[in-house]
Amino acid sequence: MRKYGRKTMAGEALRELMELRxxxxxxxxxxxxxxxxxxxxxxxxxxPEEFVHAAGALPVRxxxxxxxxxxxxxxxxxxxxxxxxxxxxMALDGSLSFLDGTVFLHTCDTxxxxxxxxxxxxxxxxxxxxxxxxxxxxxxxxxYMTAELEAFKEKLEGLLGPIDDExxxxxxxxxNRNRELLGRIYAMRRADPSVLRYExxxxxxxxxxxxxxxxxxxxxxxxxxxxxxxGAAAAEGDAGAEEPVGLLGIGSVMDQWEFLEMVREAGAxxxxxxxxxxxxxxxxxxPEDLPPVEAVARRLWDRSACPCKHVPSxxxxxxIVNRAKESGARGAVFFQFKFCEPHAFDYPHVKKxxxxxxxxxxxxxxxxxxxxIGQMRTRVEALVETIRG
Amino acid sequence: xxxxxxxxxxxxxxxATEQMKQLITNYYIEAKTTQEKPICWITSGGPVExxxxxxxIPVYPENHGAMCGAAKVAVGLAEVAEGxxxxxxxxxxxxxxxxxxxxxGGAIPGGLLKPDFLLxxxxxxxxxxxxxxxxxxxxxxxxxxxxxxxIHGSRPxxxxxxxxxxxxxxxxxxxxxxxxxxxxxxxxEVAMLSVEGVDLWKEVLKTAESRPSPFTCFDxxxxxxxxxTLRGTREVVDYYRLLRDEMRARVENGIGAVADEKYRLIWDxxxxxxxxxxxxxxxxxxxxxxxxxxxxxxxxxxxxxDDPLTSMADAYTKVYLNISIDLxxxxxxxxxxxxxxxxxxxxxxRSCKPYSLGQYDLSRAITEKTGKPxxxxxxxxxxxxxxxxxxxxxRVEAFIESL
Numbered sequence: 001m002r003k004y005g006r007k008t009m010a011g012e013a014l015r016e017l018m019e020l021r022x023x024x025x026x027x028x029x030x031x032x033x034x035x036x037x038x039x040x041x042x043x044x045x046x047x048p049e050e051f052v053h054a055a056g057a058l059p060v061r062x063x064x065x066x067x068x069x070x071x072x073x074x075x076x077x078x079x080x081x082x083x084x085x086x087x088x089x090m091a092l093d094g095s096l097s098f099l100d101g102t103v104f105l106h107t108c109d110t111x112x113x114x115x116x117x118x119x120x121x122x123x124x125x126x127x128x129x130x131x132x133x134x135x136x137x138x139x140x141x142x143x144y145m146t147a148e149l150e151a152f153k154e155k156l157e158g159l160l161g162p163i164d165d166e167x168x169x170x171x172x173x174x175x176n177r178n179r180e181l182l183g184r185i186y187a188m189r190r191a192d193p194s195v196l197r198y199e200x201x202x203x204x205x206x207x208x209x210x211x212x213x214x215x216x217x218x219x220x221x222x223x224x225x226x227x228x229x230x231g232a233a234a235a236e237g238d239a240g241a242e243e244p245v246g247l248l249g250i251g252s253v254m255d256q257w258e259f260l261e262m263v264r265e266a267g268a269x270x271x272x273x274x275x276x277x278x279x280x281x282x283x284x285x286x287p288e289d290l291p292p293v294e295a296v297a298r299r300l301w302d303r304s305a306c307p308c309k310h311v312p313s314x315x316x317x318x319x320i321v322n323r324a325k326e327s328g329a330r331g332a333v334f335f336q337f338k339f340c341e342p343h344a345f346d347y348p349h350v351k352k353x354x355x356x357x358x359x360x361x362x363x364x365x366x367x368x369x370x371x372x373i374g375q376m377r378t379r380v381e382a383l384v385e386t387i388r389g
Numbered sequence: 390x391x392x393x394x395x396x397x398x399x400x401x402x403x404x405a406t407e408q409m410k411q412l413i414t415n416y417y418i419e420a421k422t423t424q425e426k427p428i429c430w431i432t433s434g435g436p437v438e439x440x441x442x443x444x445x446i447p448v449y450p451e452n453h454g455a456m457c458g459a460a461k462v463a464v465g466l467a468e469v470a471e472g473x474x475x476x477x478x479x480x481x482x483x484x485x486x487x488x489x490x491x492x493x494g495g496a497i498p499g500g501l502l503k504p505d506f507l508l509x510x511x512x513x514x515x516x517x518x519x520x521x522x523x524x525x526x527x528x529x530x531x532x533x534x535x536x537x538x539x540i541h542g543s544r545p546x547x548x549x550x551x552x553x554x555x556x557x558x559x560x561x562x563x564x565x566x567x568x569x570x571x572x573x574x575x576x577x578e579v580a581m582l583s584v585e586g587v588d589l590w591k592e593v594l595k596t597a598e599s600r601p602s603p604f605t606c607f608d609x610x611x612x613x614x615x616x617x618t619l620r621g622t623r624e625v626v627d628y629y630r631l632l633r634d635e636m637r638a639r640v641e642n643g644i645g646a647v648a649d650e651k652y653r654l655i656w657d658x659x660x661x662x663x664x665x666x667x668x669x670x671x672x673x674x675x676x677x678x679x680x681x682x683x684x685x686x687x688x689x690x691x692x693x694x695d696d697p698l699t700s701m702a703d704a705y706t707k708v709y710l711n712i713s714i715d716l717x718x719x720x721x722x723x724x725x726x727x728x729x730x731x732x733x734x735x736x737x738x739r740s741c742k743p744y745s746l747g748q749y750d751l752s753r754a755i756t757e758k759t760g761k762p763x764x765x766x767x768x769x770x771x772x773x774x775x776x777x778x779x780x781x782x783x784r785v786e787a788f789i790e791s792l
Contacts, residue, residue, distance in 0.1 A: 075750055076749070109514050109516060110742050112515070113746035116713045116750075120714065120715070131541070133536055133551070135534050138555075143550075147545070148547065338478065341480070341742070342515070345475070345479060345519035345520065345522070346519070348473055
């Protein structure tokens, strides 16, 4: 990891957060030890975290790990994505033993079955399924969605006691503040990518689902305040080189930090993304003037198209092309989990929309724990060369 | 020498097969030549009764996919889709269909007829949503998603209400796109015919409880086509009455599908369409009869005439692929018990995650619960590139030997 030499608040806070990358769950484990509270894991970024937070519990995102698997092959076939395979492996080998339970959102066929397998094998006390609608455009779907979220809230109340509306309102504010701060970082980088490396910006978003939110806000405030005041906080050493080619990243979870470093070395940087531990997580605010369940539902409903949701009026290809244009990206990289059906089905038409908009792209498939940076480097360099012309 | 030379003669071919072929041929001819009836492409688990009641011809890409698999043209079509950027890891039904649309090819000359609209029901998988979105873009036609929330354990009331509400939204969608008025009377008529057809299909499947079984699941895979595609019509009722009577006659005369039925097995998952014949022979040669399966029973759901909408919403939500592993285990164990099975054969199908993920746990649980062994075969329903016949033969023979 690079050094954060500056003795400023931002340097300190950034260093503290970046260090978490080496042991992503260390903060959650410490929180658990310190408070004795309930920690609940979740895979999907559509989890209604505000309810969990308001109940005094800690929501923690699980996004698999870069590792081989030893225990999950007894439960999951090899044609299942590595997110599920490494995630289950972590649950089975005790890496997630600080969790009291898990909340599964209905996203894809794999997550749907992983929920069953997890419930039957991982041995956590708490297990919840939140089966949100797949259709996101009808009154009946909206009614169903709010009822399903209400049912989840009631389940939490059964475990942790009543959650009053004021506490939820407080949690909503805390979460919105977090998204706002992260949004400012993304906006600063769109204006000038050199203020912060992309892998740092992306980690700031990723880590926000691993650290208790108000603690995370404090650290982020220090980072953002300093960045806004002085510009490039820790980016010394990146200066002087040719201006990097701006790219848009497209996929679900992006946790390949070595890959991102390689992209930088290849003379490019991501100026924005459509990852669900990136821009897609921070983009929509929860309304603060609605009743709690409706407010949380509203944010999920209004978010830009996730490939697991059917939203006919909101073309995902259109959203992605717009995002590329707004960020000034000159190229795009699809970075997708092997065996991920929702994303793989979307690839051809999204790629075509990018082609039509004159944005060249590259499709890279990966599995956690077995990424070949060397092969990817050649392809990324070729893309950068094409763009530079 | 082919292994066929040593085979003990099985029973004569099922006579009703001719009628079924005629029924399906007529159906495809109508679907290819109709001038006035709208065409709707629909998923295999979809509520087809609504279409029949509105005079819409349902077309099933999955049924066509099975035909392409059996006719061994699936890989060529899938490769077309792969050339268009669709990953070879995607569902092979979807890939071959997308390739078929692009080339107007497949098991039917000229491919399937262009749809006027699409009806996608996600009670079988989430894959169909993505697949039908692609079809909707390619054909430029509207798509109705009939969203059936997955059942993990118990089903909340709001899920049932949601599906019921969608029945009415579907009616409005069909009225808009056919220009026809919905008729409750006509729907009840169709629902009654559907119930009658489904009941007869259940009676057909029930004859396999007898020892020896009059048919194998390989026969059922072929004879399921009408109940999947045309339930709710008079022709289907007539056809299954014929088939049931033929199977009952076999039972009365002690005629078994496998000449010397020693072992009775249950099949799990979609058939391996391109290997049906070789697998059928392999099991028969070893005295094993696959008497039932989790696939063809999926079309044996109940609809109540007194409240068709509620019971349809209920029936379409609780299908085998839309329930959690522990609920599947109960059904699977009951199936083993009812058909006096000696073991379970599971097709781990790389094209179908809702069917296949969880099989490793299920196979252990079923052995624990029933004391019967389970075998897992790794393959793909239509993509023969993912299948090794030699390896499968070896494993099946070892499994049967162990029984």
